[in-house]
Every structure is written in C-alpha cells, then in structure tokens.
Amino acid sequence: QAVVTQEPSLTVSPGGTVTLTCASSTGAVTSGYFPHWFQQKPGQAPRALIYSTSNKQSWTPARFSGSLLGGKAALTLSGVQPEDEAEYYCLLYYVDLQSWVFGGGTKLTVL
Amino acid sequence: QVQLVQSGAEVKKPGASVKVSCKASGYTFSDYYIHWVRQAPGQGLEWMGCVYPNSGATYYAQKFQGRVTMTRDTSISTAYMDLSRLISDDTAVYYCAREMGAANLKNHDYWGQGTLVTVSS
Numbered sequence: 001q002a003v004v005t006q007e008p009s010l011t012v013s014p015g016g017t018v019t020l021t022c023a024s025s026t027g028a029v030t031s032g033y034f035p036h037w038f039q040q041k042p043g044q045a046p047r048a049l050i051y052s053t054s055n056k057q058s059w060t061p062a063r064f065s066g067s068l069l070g071g072k073a074a075l076t077l078s079g080v081q082p083e084d085e086a087e088y089y090c091l092l093y094y095v096d097l098q099s100w101v102f103g104g105g106t107k108l109t110v111l
Numbered sequence: 112q113v114q115l116v117q118s119g120a121e122v123k124k125p126g127a128s129v130k131v132s133c134k135a136s137g138y139t140f141s142d143y144y145i146h147w148v149r150q151a152p153g154q155g156l157e158w159m160g161c162v163y164p165n166s167g168a169t170y171y172a173q174k175f176q177g178r179v180t181m182t183r184d185t186s187i188s189t190a191y192m193d194l195s196r197l198i199s200d201d202t203a204v205y206y207c208a209r210e211m212g213a214a215n216l217k218n219h220d221y222w223g224q225g226t227l228v229t230v231s232s
Contacts, residue, residue, distance in 0.1 A: 001172075001173060001174070034216075034217040036217075036218075036219055038156075038219075040156075045206055045222045045223065045224055045225050046148075046156065046206070046208075046222055047222070048218075048219055048220045048221075048222070051216075051217065051218040051219065051220070052216050052217055052218065055216075055218070057218075057220055087155075089155065089156050091156075091158070091219065093217060097173075098170045099158070099170065099172055099173070100146070100158040100161075101158060102148075102155060102156040102157060102158055103155075104155050105155045105156070
C-alpha cells in the first residue's frame with residue numbers, strides 16, 4: 001500500500017502565503033496521480049478545492065491554487081484569510097492498484 | 112442542485128454488519144462513481160472503495176477486501192456500503208462522495224453529510 005505524506009502542521013499569518021505539499025512513497029507525483037485537495041473544518045464534511053492537479057471547483061476561492069512542485073503535489077494559499085484555518089487533505093490515484101490514497105492531513109493555523 | 116444524502120447514525124455490536132446508504136439527486140446517477148471514505152474520531156480520511164453505478168463495477172482498498180461490499184440501485188439513485196465483521200476500530204464517520212472519472216480528468220466534488228457508525232458491546 002502506497003503512503004502519502006503531508007506536513008502535519010503549518011502556521012501562517014493573515015495575508016501571508018503558504019504552500020502545503022503531498023508526496024508519494026512510490027516516487028515523484030505527476031499529473032497521472034490526479035492530485036486532489038480538500039479542506040475540512042471541525043464537525044464538517046470535507047469540501048473539495050482542487051482536482052486533477054490544478055483545476056478549481058466552481059466554489060474554490062481564487063487565493064487557492066494547485067500545482068506540481070519538486071516531485072510533489074502542492075496547494076498554495078495566497079493572501080490567507082482567518083477562515084482558511086482548517087485541516088487540508090490531499091488525495092492521489094494509483095492507476096496500477098486502481099486505488100485512491102489520502103494523505104494524513106495538514107493542520108493549517110492562521111495566527 | 113447536486114445532493115448526496117446519507118442514512119442516519121448506527122450503533123452496532125462487534126461482529127455485526129452495517130449498511131449505509133447514499134441517495135443522489137440533481138444529476139445523472141449512473142454517470143459518476145460513488146466513493147466511500149471513512150474518518151475515525153480525531154483521525155484522517157481513509158479511502159475504502161468505489162462503485163460505478165452504470166456497470167456496478169467495484170474497486171476496494173486492499174485493507175477492506177473481503178469485508179466490504181459496495182452496491183447500487185439505479186432505480187432509486189442510491190448507493191450502499193456494507194461493512195461486515197465489525198470491530199471497535201470501525202467506529203467512524205462514513206462519507207460518500209461522487210467522482211467524475213474520465214480517462215484524463217478526475218474530479219471528486221460533492222460529498223454526503225456523513226454517517227456515524229459506532230461499534231460497541
């Protein structure tokens with residue numbers, strides 16, 4: 001079973017920029033892993049933000065962007081708002097296994 | 112508007128089975144995969160598997176092979192997740208989510224509200 005690794009926690013100041021990453025134990029993450037990013041706040045269902053590397057959902061604020069960076073999937077928040085404080089999860093697709101695997105999540109604190 | 116509405120909370124004894132439903136509306140049910148994801152208390156998200164309503168094809172995470180069954184009833188636009196031989200570690204919120212799974216573009220977008228399954232003697 002592949003393992004997907006995210007930073008356990010990050011802290012950013014309001015108005016700042018932060019990048020969260022998502023690595024695979026199998027090697028470099030490419031577009032073929034169809035990286036997704038989700039935001040989850042306490043007591044709520046996850047909310048989809050980014051799909052297939054860099055595509056935004058219709059409801060995703062412009063300050064969120066997805067990319068590939070140094071062999072990892074990345075989620076960048078520019079101009080962070082207090083309401084962005086949440087847990088963020090990435091999701092990767094392993095075509096050989098026909099399976100999806102979530103990362104462990106990054107707790108983003110806005111301070 | 113797209114909605115995925117899940118069945119209510121369940122309390123089960125160890126060794127029992129649980130069946131959670133996910134009723135879809137606002138789109139063509141057969142055209143999108145339905146995935147099942149669970150989240151134990153204070154833990155992260157865990158992908159369990161998916162079903163493609165059009166064909167009934169299923170794909171399960173290795174961890175759940177032999178213990179989970181995902182089905183669908185296209186006549187009522189509802190997907191089901193059946194988990195057997197429950198243990199206390201299966202206590203979690205179970206979510207359904209839909210995915211537009213094309214060959215070169217995949218999009219998990221809408222999620223259900225979640226169903227709490229508690230396993231306790």
